[in-house]
Amino acid sequence: MSKSNKNILILNEISPAANDALGSYKLTKDCTNPEAIMLRSFDMHSYKIPPSTLCVGRAGAGVNNIPIADYSSKGIVVFNTPGANANAVKELAICALLLASRKIVDGIAWAQGLKGKGAEVAKLVESGKGQFVGPELTGKKLGVIGLGAIGALVANAAVELDMKVIGYDPHITIDGAWHLSNSIEHETDLNRLLSECDFVSLHAPLVPATKEMLNAKTIASMKSGAAVINCSRGELVNNKDIVAAIKSGKISRYVTDFPVEDLLGVPGVIPIPHLGASTPEAEDNCAYMAAKQIVDYLDNGNIKNSVNFPSCNVRRTGKQRLTVIHKNVKNVLNPITEAISASKINIANFLSQAQGDYAYAILDLDERLPETALKQIQSIKDVVKVRVIE
Numbered sequence: 001m002s003k004s005n006k007n008i009l010i011l012n013e014i015s016p017a018a019n020d021a022l023g024s025y026k027l028t029k030d031c032t033n034p035e036a037i038m039l040r041s042f043d044m045h046s047y048k049i050p051p052s053t054l055c056v057g058r059a060g061a062g063v064n065n066i067p068i069a070d071y072s073s074k075g076i077v078v079f080n081t082p083g084a085n086a087n088a089v090k091e092l093a094i095c096a097l098l099l100a101s102r103k104i105v106d107g108i109a110w111a112q113g114l115k116g117k118g119a120e121v122a123k124l125v126e127s128g129k130g131q132f133v134g135p136e137l138t139g140k141k142l143g144v145i146g147l148g149a150i151g152a153l154v155a156n157a158a159v160e161l162d163m164k165v166i167g168y169d170p171h172i173t174i175d176g177a178w179h180l181s182n183s184i185e186h187e188t189d190l191n192r193l194l195s196e197c198d199f200v201s202l203h204a205p206l207v208p209a210t211k212e213m214l215n216a217k218t219i220a221s222m223k224s225g226a227a228v229i230n231c232s233r234g235e236l237v238n239n240k241d242i243v244a245a246i247k248s249g250k251i252s253r254y255v256t257d258f259p260v261e262d263l264l265g266v267p268g269v270i271p272i273p274h275l276g277a278s279t280p281e282a283e284d285n286c287a288y289m290a291a292k293q294i295v296d297y298l299d300n301g302n303i304k305n306s307v308n309f310p311s312c313n314v315r316r317t318g319k320q321r322l323t324v325i326h327k328n329v330k331n332v333l334n335p336i337t338e339a340i341s342a343s344k345i346n347i348a349n350f351l352s353q354a355q356g357d358y359a360y361a362i363l364d365l366d367e368r369l370p371e372t373a374l375k376q377i378q379s380i381k382d383v384v385k386v387r388v389i390e
Contacts (some may be wrong), residue, residue, distance in 0.1 A: 001270075008294060009050075011042035014059060015280075015287035022291055025298070035295045038287075041065060045389050054387070056080060057290035060277060062233070063307050064206070072308040072358055075325040075385025079298060079305050082291040083149035085282035090153035092276050093201055093231045096255040097142070097158070098201065099270050100227035120177035125283035138162040144189070145213075146232065147172050151203030152179045159183055168193050185247040191221040199227050206233040216241040219250060231276045234258030242271070301362055301389050303363035310355035311389045318348035318364035321389040327382040328359040335380050340365065358384070 006024055009031045018038065019025065028039065029121060033052040040058070043065045049056075055077040056066060063080050071078055099105055104350040114121050131239060140163055144155045147169035155165045159181045165186045169176070173213065187193040196202060200222070204210045213230065215238040230237055237254075239262045246253040256263065259271035277286070289305075296302045301312040301323035308359075309325065322340075326332045333352060340363070349364040371386070378386045 004298065005031075005033060005035060005052075005152060007031040007034045008036045008038055008291075008381075009053075010206055011044075011047075012059075014038055014040070015283045017284035018059075018287035018290075018291035021288050021295060023299075025291075025295055035298055038290055038294065039065075040286075049074075049076070055294055057081075057294045059283070059286035059290045060085065062206070065292060068308050072095075072189055072382070076309050077303060077306050077325075079297075079364050080294075080307055081286045081295045082305060084289045085277035085279075086149040086153055088279040088282035089150045089276040090157060091279075092257065092272070093125045093154045093203075093229055094157055094161075096229040096231060096257075096270075096272070097137060097199055097201070097227075100229060100253040100255045103132040103141075104134075105270050107132035110164065115348060115377045120255040131322040137199075139164070140198040141166060141196055142166065143187075143193040143200045144184075144203060145169070145193070145200065146203035146205070147176055148203060148205075149179065150232075151201075151212070152176060154201055154203060155184050163199075166193050166197060191218065192294040194221040195223055197223060197226060198260040199229065202232045202236050204236060206230060206235050211235050213237040214238065214242065216244070218247045219307055222250065224250055225252045227251065227252065227255070230254070230256040230258065235273045239263055291372050299389070301387060303360060306356075309360050310353035312351055312360045312362055314349060314351045314362055314364075316364060318366050319390075320365045322365060322369060322377075323387045323389065324361045324363070324377065324383060324384040326361070326380075327356045327357055327384065328357055329382050331381050333361065336361070336363075336377050336383075339373045339380075340369065343370055345369060 006026060010026050010027050010029055033050055035052060036055045038057045040060055053076055057079045059081060061080050061082050063078060066078055068078055093250050114124055117124060131181050142158045142163045142165050144151050144167045147167045151385050156167045168187045168190055169306055213236055219241055234366050242254050243266055244253060246254060253268055255270040255277045257272045257274050261271045263271055293304055300316055301321055303309055304311055304313055324336060346366040347363055348366050352361040
């Protein structure tokens with residue numbers, strides 16, 4: 001067992017709010033043997049991760065910049081911070097609804113072009129404003145796809161704006177449902193939602209099943225003249241197909257927080273430069289949450305909000321805690337407990353959880369395990385990583 005060096009390497013600038021959760025740990029930019037790494041947007045796919053690294057904390061929700069499968073095979077826990085930036089993204093989504101409805105962006109650009117008209121500006125404004133007329137949100141139907149932390153906030157806020165809200169989420173949790181206004185209609189058929197709504201706001205995670213979920217086929221199901229809001233992930237939409245739909249008039253507006261070359265300069269597309277979580281409050285929340293999860297894992301072996309290993313959280317008992325990351329296959333736990341029993345040591349508490357290809361076990365022991373038993377456990381087939389926490 002190596003002694004903790006209390007170093008957490010940062011690969012991006014991290015909000016000072018992280019310090020409130022660090023305790024005796026310290027953030028550093030140049031440590032060569034960190035126990036943990038914190039980052040925001042840094043691309044880790046070509047990054048050579050130090051062997052000392054036990055976990056990685058992403059101060060944000062998306063983890064596309066982290067090689068999850070590789071780190072899983074090495075027993076490196078990857079955390080994210082779901083919900084920490086939810087309010088910031090919700091506010092931008094509501095702003096995007098207004099931008100999609102009221103032709104505000106076009107009107108502002110036109111008004112800026114009146115510079116130099118002197119005393120005629122006020123008269124020109126009154127005579128020209130009619131070209132920017134747009135409908136109110138009240139009474140319109142909003143379809144929210146994805147009812148997680150952000151989607152639920154958007155749906156509830158739209159209800160407060162007197163919109164009729166329909167939600168779609170085939171994986172909604174009971175806890176998530178509790179956070180929704182009881183006036184929100186739950187739809188199980190995506191095409192039916194698309195056919196009824198004046199606005200569609202995307203808040204689904206990017207997984208193989210949701211990639212380009214808005215494409216020529218699904219757009220064909222949409223109500224003509226509907227607008228699309230995307231403050232979730234750019235890859236949820238097939239850009240070529242939505243541009244074609246805008247040009248044909250099928251879609252009135254596409255407001256996206258993920259500009260790419262194909263979307264720029266297209267009338268009807270409103271590109272926002274990825275501002276969803278760009279608030280000081282969101283950055284503080286994400287940094288604090290990531291740091292808190294990292295410290296709890298380093299000090300106690302507890303896992304919360306990991307994207308590659310199961311949640312596993314238990315109060316510490318006994319003199320020593322043993323944590324084991326292993327493949328989610330049969331006959332792994334028995335030889336672990338047998339090695340402990342052979343050392344005549346009692347297991348005071350035991351918790352095991354599985355997720356996908358991997359599982360995680362926490363064992364609190366009444367006495368310290370001999371080094372020979374530790375080596376025996378580490379040598380067990382399908383055991384990935386063993387940690388001892390005093």
